Amino acid sequence: MRERIQVLFGEPLTPAQAVARILAEVRERGDAALRQWSQRLDGWSAESFRLPPEALQNAFERLPVDLRQALQVAASRIEAFHRRQPLTSWIAQDLGGTLGQLVRPIRRVGIYVPGGSAPLPSTVLMSAIPARVAGVREIALVTPPQRESALPADVILAAAAIAGVDEVYVLGGAQAIAALAYGTETIPRVDKIVGPGNLFVTLAKQQVYGVVGIDGLAGPTETVIIADDTARPEWVAADLLAQAEHDVLAAAILLTPSPTLAHQVQQAVARQAETLPRREILALSLVERSGIVLTRDLEEAITLSNAYAPEHLNLVVADPWRWVEKIESAGGIFVGERSYEVLGDYAAGPSHVMPTGGSARFASPLNVWDFVRLISLVALDPQTAEEVGRVSACLARAEGLEAHARAADLRSSEVCAG
Amino acid sequence: MRERIQVLFGEPLTPAQAVARILAEVRERGDAALRQWSQRLDGWSAESFRLPPEALQNAFERLPVDLRQALQVAASRIEAFHRRQPLTSWIAQDLGGTLGQLVRPIRRVGIYVPGGSAPLPSTVLMSAIPARVAGVREIALVTPPQRESALPADVILAAAAIAGVDEVYVLGGAQAIAALAYGTETIPRVDKIVGPGNLFVTLAKQQVYGVVGIDGLAGPTETVIIADDTARPEWVAADLLAQAEHDVLAAAILLTPSPTLAHQVQQAVARQAETLPRREILALSLVERSGIVLTRDLEEAITLSNAYAPEHLNLVVADPWRWVEKIESAGGIFVGERSYEVLGDYAAGPSHVMPTGGSARFASPLNVWDFVRLISLVALDPQTAEEVGRVSACLARAEGLEAHARAADLRSSEVCAG
Numbered sequence: 034m035r036e037r038i039q040v041l042f043g044e045p046l047t048p049a050q051a052v053a054r055i056l057a058e059v060r061e062r063g064d065a066a067l068r069q070w071s072q073r074l075d076g077w078s079a080e081s082f083r084l085p086p087e088a089l090q091n092a093f094e095r096l097p098v099d100l101r102q103a104l105q106v107a108a109s110r111i112e113a114f115h116r117r118q119p120l121t122s123w124i125a126q127d128l129g130g131t132l133g134q135l136v137r138p139i140r141r142v143g144i145y146v147p148g149g150s151a152p153l154p155s156t157v158l159m160s161a162i163p164a165r166v167a168g169v170r171e172i173a174l175v176t177p178p179q180r181e182s183a184l185p186a187d188v189i190l191a192a193a194a195i196a197g198v199d200e201v202y203v204l205g206g207a208q209a210i211a212a213l214a215y216g217t218e219t220i221p222r223v224d225k226i227v228g229p230g231n232l233f234v235t236l237a238k239q240q241v242y243g244v245v246g247i248d249g250l251a252g253p254t255e256t257v258i259i260a261d262d263t264a265r266p267e268w269v270a271a272d273l274l275a276q277a278e279h280d281v282l283a284a285a286i287l288l289t290p291s292p293t294l295a296h297q298v299q300q301a302v303a304r305q306a307e308t309l310p311r312r313e314i315l316a317l318s319l320v321e322r323s324g325i326v327l328t329r330d331l332e333e334a335i336t337l338s339n340a341y342a343p344e345h346l347n348l349v350v351a352d353p354w355r356w357v358e359k360i361e362s363a364g365g366i367f368v369g370e371r372s373y374e375v376l377g378d379y380a381a382g383p384s385h386v387m388p389t390g391g392s393a394r395f396a397s398p399l400n401v402w403d404f405v406r407l408i409s410l411v412a413l414d415p416q417t418a419e420e421v422g423r424v425s426a427c428l429a430r431a432e433g434l435e436a437h438a439r440a441a442d443l444r445s446s447e448v449c450a451g
Numbered sequence: 452m453r454e455r456i457q458v459l460f461g462e463p464l465t466p467a468q469a470v471a472r473i474l475a476e477v478r479e480r481g482d483a484a485l486r487q488w489s490q491r492l493d494g495w496s497a498e499s500f501r502l503p504p505e506a507l508q509n510a511f512e513r514l515p516v517d518l519r520q521a522l523q524v525a526a527s528r529i530e531a532f533h534r535r536q537p538l539t540s541w542i543a544q545d546l547g548g549t550l551g552q553l554v555r556p557i558r559r560v561g562i563y564v565p566g567g568s569a570p571l572p573s574t575v576l577m578s579a580i581p582a583r584v585a586g587v588r589e590i591a592l593v594t595p596p597q598r599e600s601a602l603p604a605d606v607i608l609a610a611a612a613i614a615g616v617d618e619v620y621v622l623g624g625a626q627a628i629a630a631l632a633y634g635t636e637t638i639p640r641v642d643k644i645v646g647p648g649n650l651f652v653t654l655a656k657q658q659v660y661g662v663v664g665i666d667g668l669a670g671p672t673e674t675v676i677i678a679d680d681t682a683r684p685e686w687v688a689a690d691l692l693a694q695a696e697h698d699v700l701a702a703a704i705l706l707t708p709s710p711t712l713a714h715q716v717q718q719a720v721a722r723q724a725e726t727l728p729r730r731e732i733l734a735l736s737l738v739e740r741s742g743i744v745l746t747r748d749l750e751e752a753i754t755l756s757n758a759y760a761p762e763h764l765n766l767v768v769a770d771p772w773r774w775v776e777k778i779e780s781a782g783g784i785f786v787g788e789r790s791y792e793v794l795g796d797y798a799a800g801p802s803h804v805m806p807t808g809g810s811a812r813f814a815s816p817l818n819v820w821d822f823v824r825l826i827s828l829v830a831l832d833p834q835t836a837e838e839v840g841r842v843s844a845c846l847a848r849a850e851g852l853e854a855h856a857r858a859a860d861l862r863s864s865e866v867c868a869g
Contacts, residue, residue, distance in 0.1 A: 139812070271854070362555070411799045
């Protein structure tokens with residue numbers, strides 16, 4: 034796509050510059066620009082990009098029963114998990130009046146669901162369900178057209194139906210992010226955009242950040258497995274391969290103090306990989322981004338993992354709970370060989386949208402808090418207001434803000450000279 | 452500064468391009484680049500930008516007693532408020548195993564405190580105290596040198612001492628943000644950067660977002676006052692002027708259904724403004740950004756305010772609590788004429804770092820949650836792992852991820868064909 038954009042613009046542009054131009058055009062010209070860019074980049078355009086609401090339920094009914102049930106089980110587990118997340122307003126009456134913070138759901142949220150080589154219904158569930166649990170009133174989903182047909186895959190639409198998505202727009206790339214951020218004649222703007230995407234989507238999210246909220250900037254996925262001699266090599270190998278098949282930039286890393294395990298896993302990876310369909314992706318991600326690290330002991334494995342701050346961390350060791358409290362940075366901790374990371378991708382409960390690229394140092398998995406805002410509440414009693422007023426006048430005069438100080442003086446019996 | 456940067460670069464650059472270049476240079480060349488840019492833009496450089504730790508306490512002891520006490524009262528109220536914020540890990544045992552989310556403080560945080568025409572000790576308290584309450588281990592503060600001396604103002608350092616700041620670096624602008632984000636030989640990188648700044652600081656924060664966390668992109672400050680006939684015009688006028696004196700872009704807006712109040716406030720603003728020192732700023736912010744809007748009724752005032760999503764909202768009406776629940780978007784709600792916004796700037800309790808420019812649609816005031824991360828925890832019991840495994844295999848095959856499905860198959864008695 035990068036080359037295509039450069040040719041279209043008639044001059045060499047960095048991806049960030051190309052994205053800036055698409056955003057500016059959609060912002061200025063709305064649907065007309067959207068139609069042009071969608072036609073140019075995705076080979077598709079329409080009078081309205083929105084699917085009729087009944088398309089979602091119809092797609093659901095076309096799915097095989099197994100898949101329908103799988104989506105429903107996953108959805109109900111994701112919902113049950115996020116309903117447990119504490120999310121309440123709080124009020125204190127003993128801080129000199131009534132003070133606290135009110136929780137308010139974000140009104141309207143946009144979710145980006147990538148197209149790519151295979152449709153990802155799990156991303157629909159993992160993004161939309163926490164939003165719905167938080168009480169978001171309107172959920173709009175954008176997803177690019179498939180190459181074969183203008184419609185998104187049935188399984189995407191079915192997941193949207195189950196997750197309670199309100200609107201689906203067949204739109205991808207930076208132009209979809211622009212439509213969500215600025216709004217057009219036919220697409221009302223949203224308050225926050227969540228969901229992963231390719232480089233252009235990520236750059237567009239970064240550039241519209243501030244105009245709307247965003248959930249973060251997703252990078253390639255990562256899994257660290259910390260294992261000892263008690264681990265089964267075949268299972269560890271399968272988990273590394275599952276991670277590595279995501280894409281050529283995916284990282285699958287085993288940290289172990291056991292040379293025996295390291296050796297056995299290495300052999301099992303090679304053996305299992307032979308029969309897998311995404312061998313070309315595996316060849317790159319395993320060689321370029323993945324590996325087995327022999328550590329002095331488990332302590333050192335934990336230290337390395339904390340420094341790396343992986344998206345996923347799987348503890349396959351004799352006494353995993355002993356180590357959980359030592360984990361400082363990770364998107365998710367999977368405890369024991371029965372809680373392998375693949376379960377977290379689909380149906381364990383937590384959202385699979387987790388911080389990548391070391392951003393677990395400062396960021397959290399997508400969760401219900403991402404879909405609410407706090408409003409601080411200040412209602413002081415008269416005596417406290419008087420005391421706080423005097424203090425405020427002192428500080429305001431130290432900051433050279435005389436009008437601030439006078440607003441306090443007006444209500445006070447005593448004036449602070451600063 | 453914009454012109455200065457352009458001259459220095461020898462070619463016209465947008466501010467964003469100038470910032471990108473400063474960030475890249477500091478990233479590549481560390482302290483050497485930092486010294487060059489600090490010398491060029493702030494006229495100051497040093498072998499080490501860090502102040503000796505004792506400088507903070509010494510500055511505190513040089514302050515007048517009144518101001519020391521005011522800082523301490525403000526700090527203790529801000530701390531008491533943030534200690535009430537619910538912030539706990541949670542664990543559920545009835546979702547088929549042990550699932551939950553662990554709360555972990557961010558390890559190291561950087562705080563930017565602007566220089567500008569007057570030092571802002573309140574910003575130090577309002578940023579550092581929520582971080583300390585959250586359990587952040589290391590708090591590093593950056594603030595530009597004053598024009599008269601290389602040292603920051605005593606009142607800034609004293610506030611840093613009270614708030615428990617660990618390190619102070621005399622550095623401003625985009626170069627300070629670069630040092631915090633990437634680290635240098637003498638300044639360890641941080642995990643998250645918070646605090647307001649000028650255009651260059653804001654652009655730098657936007658550009659390093661993803662490498663580190665940021666709190667948001669601060670814009671000009673705003674206050675909306677909703678008042679009825681019960682309001683005292685002199686007090687409302689004083690509150691509007693306090694807001695408007697911040698800077699020429701500050702917005703102070705009165706929404707009222709009362710023509711009488713509107714008229715009286717208008718006159719009081721003119722009268723009070725005459726005796727205020729920052730008249731030139733007021734002349735611009737009042738004329739360009741502020742105003743009085745006559746509404747049909749209070750209901751319409753609330754509707755307008757919700758659409759504007761102000762940083763601060765003050766309810767000066769007969770029955771303010773009746774309206775609180777109708778407020779959908781605001782950084783803070785100040786209830787009644789005794790809880791005026793100036794108190795929130797200094798010592799009411801909540802952080803005064805609140806979302807501006809309509810970002811209250813999606814963002815919250817700075818709070819304890821900004822300084823922690825969640826880690827999702829998954830430890831399924833064997834039966835649930837088996838069920839979730841089958842569901843995951845179905846969904847993985849629908850997504851074309853065969854290695855995912857096989858990791859599940861290995862552990863299952865029943866295979867999903869997808």
